[in-house]
Amino acid sequence: MDAKGLAAVVLAAGKGTRMKSALPKVLHELNGQPMVQYPVQQAARLGCQPTVLVVGHGGEEVRKCLADQKVDFAVQEQQLGTGHALLSARPALADFSGSLLLLCGDVPLLRQETLQQLLDYHCSEGAAATVLTATMGDPFGYGRILRDGSEVLGIVEEKDATDEQRTIREINTGIYIFEAPLVFEILSGLGCNNAQGEYYLTDVLARLRADGRKVRALVMDDPAEAMGINSRVQLAEAATLMRQRINERHMLGGVTLVDPAATYIDEQVEVGTDTIIHPGVCLWGATRIGQDCVIEPQVTVENCQVGDQVRLKTGSVLEGSQVGAHSDVGPMAHLRPGTVLAGHNKVGNFVETKKAYIGEGSKASHLTYIGDAELGARVNIGCGTITCNYDGINKHKTIIEDDVFVGSDTQFVAPVRIGRNSLVGAGSTITKDVPADSLALSRSPQKTIEGWVLRKQKKKK
Numbered sequence: 143m144d145a146k147g148l149a150a151v152v153l154a155a156g157k158g159t160r161m162k163s164a165l166p167k168v169l170h171e172l173n174g175q176p177m178v179q180y181p182v183q184q185a186a187r188l189g190c191q192p193t194v195l196v197v198g199h200g201g202e203e204v205r206k207c208l209a210d211q212k213v214d215f216a217v218q219e220q221q222l223g224t225g226h227a228l229l230s231a232r233p234a235l236a237d238f239s240g241s242l243l244l245l246c247g248d249v250p251l252l253r254q255e256t257l258q259q260l261l262d263y264h265c266s267e268g269a270a271a272t273v274l275t276a277t278m279g280d281p282f283g284y285g286r287i288l289r290d291g292s293e294v295l296g297i298v299e300e301k302d303a304t305d306e307q308r309t310i311r312e313i314n315t316g317i318y319i320f321e322a323p324l325v326f327e328i329l330s331g332l333g334c335n336n337a338q339g340e341y342y343l344t345d346v347l348a349r350l351r352a353d354g355r356k357v358r359a360l361v362m363d364d365p366a367e368a369m370g371i372n373s374r375v376q377l378a379e380a381a382t383l384m385r386q387r388i389n390e391r392h393m394l395g396g397v398t399l400v401d402p403a404a405t406y407i408d409e410q411v412e413v414g415t416d417t418i419i420h421p422g423v424c425l426w427g428a429t430r431i432g433q434d435c436v437i438e439p440q441v442t443v444e445n446c447q448v449g450d451q452v453r454l455k456t457g458s459v460l461e462g463s464q465v466g467a468h469s470d471v472g473p474m475a476h477l478r479p480g481t482v483l484a485g486h487n488k489v490g491n492f493v494e495t496k497k498a499y500i501g502e503g504s505k506a507s508h509l510t511y512i513g514d515a516e517l518g519a520r521v522n523i524g525c526g527t528i529t530c531n532y533d534g535i536n537k538h539k540t541i542i543e544d545d546v547f548v549g550s551d552t553q554f555v556a557p558v559r560i561g562r563n564s565l566v567g568a569g570s571t572i573t574k575d576v577p578a579d580s581l582a583l584s585r586s587p588q589k590t591i592e593g594w595v596l597r598k599q600k601k602k603k
């Protein structure tokens with residue numbers, strides 16, 4: 143096998159009419175990534191080189207979405223059928239000779255082991271083509287496999303099948319391995335004399351056999367893997383299946399999911415052992431959660447690194463942030479992109495942070511906004527503190543050094559720096575830098591008029 147090359151073609155030119163969407167079908171998201179990413183990744187994991195994506199409808203959008211991937215593109219201007227689609231990839235594979243794995247952009251659930259089995263079987267049989275098949279309770283709509291023992295005679299489409307052929311329950315998943323350039327030679331000779339007037343890729347198998355070549359079929363264990371997505375109902379079904387797989391992987395890896403059916407974890411997310419995840423939690427994107435954490439209900443974490451023994455309390459939202467070990471966040475806290483909690487921090491209810499470095503052991507327990515700020519270690523931010531970072535045109539920075547104590551209801555009008563070990567009195571509006579070890583206070587003096595209310599009340603009578 144190693145001596146011969148392995149390439150992949152992913153068919154993704156179809157319109158996806160049943161999605162009823164302006165977005166090309168293969169760009170609809172499935173657990174955090176467009177569905178076309180799945181076959182592209184499967185091909186990469188199997189070492190396919192190159193991978194050619196056949197695009198048509200919404201081709202430009204698909205290209206843009208995969209711009210940073212190792213994928214070549216081929217354009218099928220008109221959707222004349224699956225055979226025509228593969229033939230469109232011929233120029234991109236002009237120099238390629240070897241085995242060709244054919245995948246579909248809308249079949250995301252295939253496991254790598256299944257594809258590896260297909261490849262192994264194809265090679266050990268020395269076949270010219272091997273098709274991946276499944277046994278379906280209800281085979282309606284699929285191409286049926288015509289066999290004579292292990293010999294595959296051909297595939298007949300539902301619309302072209304006889305009543306007797308329609309009773310066959312072994313179906314074509316649409317996944318194959320061919321040999322190139324042989325398959326292209328055969329494809330270029332295909333006609334479209336069938337019920338749909340299309341160039342059928344499936345016709346290649348009967349042709350190969352007629353030429354005296356070996357054609358094989360491998361029946362897969364779990365037909366659900368071959369599920370194709372044509373509608374949003376199937377998109378949701380596939381997402382559920384994929385989530386189940388992801389959640390099982392985490393549970394078997396030592397993570398407690400209190401209610402797996404209500405836990406939403408994207409494919410790439412990593413979670414450490416003995417972490418407990420409550421219902422309604424969404425872990426999205428490139429997120430990594432440490433060990434021994436507790437994630438309470440309805441927490442959303444997107445593209446964050448969370449250290450060990452962190453507690454994320456109910457209703458918190460974390461985006462693009464780092465949370466150091468032994469920190470407590472929430473309930474209802476909002477860490478926006480660029481937040482870094484160094485460790486042993488407390489960020490309490492209704493606290494919002496953005497582009498903020500918060501040093502080791504520092505706390506903001508209630509009702510606070512910290513944006514464009516740098517806090518040292520052991521800083522205590524009182525309730526209702528606000529960094530006034532925006533003057534309507536530019537953003538400015540607030541720097542608060544180690545061991546500063548900030549009284550409640552303080553505003554820092556940035557740019558401003560508070561020196562270490564200082565104390566800011568409650569209710570202050572700080573507009574000027576404060577040197578270390580100082581008390582800063584800015585309040586209008588209090589006026590108290592004794593008996594004022596009584597006199598007012600008497601007047602009213």
Ligand code: UD1
Pocket residue numbers: 153154155156157196218220221222223224225226227246247248283284285286297299313314315316341342343344370
């Ligand atoms: C095809 C197979 C059928 C199989 C089924 C499995 C043929 C003739 N039939 O039928 O045996 O059971 O898949 O799902 O191959 N595509 C293009 N360009 C085209 C036509 C299709 O890129 O001109 C792409 C589609 O985007 C899709 C894939 O090819 O990713 C399959 O096309 P689809 O129309 O869904 O094939 P079926 O009619 O379902």
Ligand code: CA
Pocket residue numbers: none
């Ligand atoms: Ca079709």
